[in-house]
Amino acid sequence: MTAPTAPTSADLPRAYDPATVEGRIYQTWLNRGYFTPEIDSEKQPYVIIMPPPNVTGELHLGHALTAAIEDALVRWRRMRGDAALWLPGKDHAGIATQWVVERLLAAEGTNRHALGREGFQERVWEWVGRYGNTIDQQHQRLGTSCDWSRLRFTLDSGPAKAVRATFVNLYHKGLIYRHERIINWCPRCATALSDLEVEYQEQDGKLYYIHYPLAAADEHITVATTRPESMLGDTGVAVHPDDSRYAHLVGRQVILPIGERPIPIVGDAAIEPEFGTGALKVTPGHDVTDFEIGERHGLEIINVIGFDGNMTDAAGKYAGQERFATRRAVAAELDARGLLEKVEDYRHSVGHCQRCDSVVEPLISLQWFLKVGSHREPDSIAGRAHAAVAQGDINIVPERFSRVYLNWLENIRDWCISRQLWWGHRIPVWYCEGSTGCGEVIVAVEDPARCPACSAERLRQDEDVLDTWFSSGLWPHSTLGWPDATEDLAYFYPTAVMETGYDILFFWVARMIMLGIENTGQPPFRTVYLHGLIRDAKGAKMSKTRGNTLDPLDLIERYGADALRFALSTGTAPGNDLRITEGKLESARNFANKVWNAARFVITILAEPAQEPQIGQGDLAGWSYLPNLEHREDRWIVSRLEQATAGVNQSLADFELGEAQQKLYDFIWNDFCDWYIEMAKVRLRADANSAATTAGPSPRPVLAHVLERTLRLLHPFMPFITEEIWQNLVSRLPKEGDLPGSIMMAPYPQADAARHDRRAESEISLVMQTVRAVRNTRAQLRIPANRQLEVLLEADGLSGAMEEEADVIRALSRVAPLRITAGVPEGSTTGRGVVTLLVNPLVVRLPMEGVVDLAAERQRLQEELDDCRRELERKEKLVNNPNFRAKARPGVVEMEEERLRSLQEQQQRLGEILEQLGG
């Protein structure tokens, strides 16, 4: 077994320096293949498929958060012995990538049409080749233990085959169909968009009231619209059938004031009589509601706005003009002709392209759709995806998102899956253009060579590509080999956890569930863990345009990868947004440094020739190699460690990563560093002086043991520093048997209730409280730290135990002499300048003649007694309440009674002390 090339000297740097550690350690892990799990039927597979970042993307804090959480889960389960697979990938991100490259072309003064489809694709591939693995390298800087040997790209042949197979299957089932329908169109991107890709934004606009004259009467009806230009495509006016104002007009005709076409007035219940004038101009070609009204009444459809955002020939004299210019022009013309009754300011929401922010134009177009059906049909795509969550086959964390998900599926419409882009999975449909004119449509996984109907070789493939989310929706099974029956697919599918941001619950998670069940018959994962969005210090969304982004790479350089990871996932709950600040990063870095220095201390101690630590390597999974714990302090820290171990494992099982980290932070900083190490120093010094005979067993093995365990517990959250220290530590321990070459392959510590020691905890707690009481008094009376105080400790039945801890109490509270008695000590009750502190059942007395004033001391104790009485009364009321005794959960009554007894005792003792003071 060879250790990574860690420094072997005990002179570790005073401060942890991530830069000198991280790259070296990551390379070692990579070289040894630790990230690639073995397919082993004896082991339980644990799989997380990483949300694939955009291939041309740069790592941002959202990626870093995803990585921190997923890596922690995967490392934890790997250490627990599972065959843990974390599969990384990248997404071709059709519209996003095309947009980036188009902007590049624009800067060069050209465009994709000048290059042609193939030329453009070449440019994109070139771009991908140049920048495509940037984000992988950036992920590695974070310490991600994902299996790079299984890295997948959505356009790889495997996933591409999965896309085609899915399309072909669904087509033959009649679930994918082509239809002319009103869809969301982005004129800038020149493509159709799904409903999800439209972002509605509140905008200030105008509401125009326009007179439409009746055909056969000197009368008009006034309609209100925000988009006057769309009137050029009007084919009707609609009013509510029960609206008495217009009842006489239904069935008659008006003349469109521009274009001079006669159009009918219809009655339709979709009309809101309260809105505007209660009369709606109907433009079936450019409005979804109007399209539906038009369908009900057989109204004609006229497209007046084209795919480029300019008016079509159908717009008559406005043909070729830009749509918003036309809006102004039409309004002006109507006004000039006295047909514009009024214009009101109006705030309304307008759909924008998610990618380029252009105003989306609803228009009629021939597109491919996926028929998802209704959640009420148990065999439909929507129905099965709904049931998977409703029945609990898939568990969403936090739970509240289940309802959001179900609600979305309950209102879902067919999914427009075709895009008029050049970058993506081309739709596997070919049309026969042979001379026979057979009109055959070929839908196939493999490119067809000739028409199966007429054998013609002139085939034209459908021009469109698929929505990126279509291929993303297959990701959990397509990455594992589907549609082929691969070993990976059999062993690793379905996966365990899908971890991602709640912002892509519909886009991605829901689609994976729909298509995963459709293709494999099984939900693609058991748990969906949704994290929140990262915000800046002021709570604003991070975005490049806002200029408030923090670069994770920069943060890694300044604070270290471990600190960044810790800062991102500590102090947060699942699904909650989190603000990231430099302060949090500093805290995390300071914590890393604390761990580093505690380890430096322990390693230095172990390097001393004093005595061989009684610690072996035999059984890293259990506790057996630790010698009998003869010293109370040793039993105490091991008991605390036991509880931390149980708590961390439980929190991880519950996906409460922030809590797990908090528990480790508290244990390491408070219990281990502030108390145990400080206590251990007392024994170590006595040992060094070798004069003392009371030193007891050496704390070295326990220091080593607790540190070693703690490092393993912390490893999933701070992989680099724990590995670096662990290598240093274990090289100083006697080696027996096999030791894994890396902490990441060492077993994760499991709780063992036998190590819990109630008595040691309560006794050490009294020691700590006593020390604190003395320190507190010293600070309050402004007694210099270097001045030793005399203390009389009345220890009741605990005098033996306290005698054993006397050195520690003396050292940590700077007390000398310290006299410990079972009963009230001589000469302490005269009341002359003695500060008396109750650490129930201990009484701590500090004779300090001339420093304290007797009256003040009596008053302080009296206040303490009053507080005690008040609480005692409350507690008595509670414990004596028959309802409480009858209804409280088991154990609660006993707990409260225990507390009551303790309060009674405290009250009595305070009373006695006051009496002794002559109060």
Place this chain on the structure above:
RNA sequence: GGGCGGUUAGCUCAGUGGUUAGAGCGCCUCGUUCACACCGAGGAGGCCGGAGGUUCAAAUCCUCCAUCGCCCACCA
């Protein structure tokens, strides 16, 4: 128009029925001697947004209100 979330110490946030509500940062006082000033010791600071209700017991569950934010929806 529906739905969800937040409102807890000066700031950022944990804490979903059971001791006298916690952490980090900030603040105040003290301490540079042997792991760490990226440190140690001590301290101040909160009627848990408001009002009702349920319960032996509420920051925690229910209702209403206020306020901030988010999501969904075909109001022209």
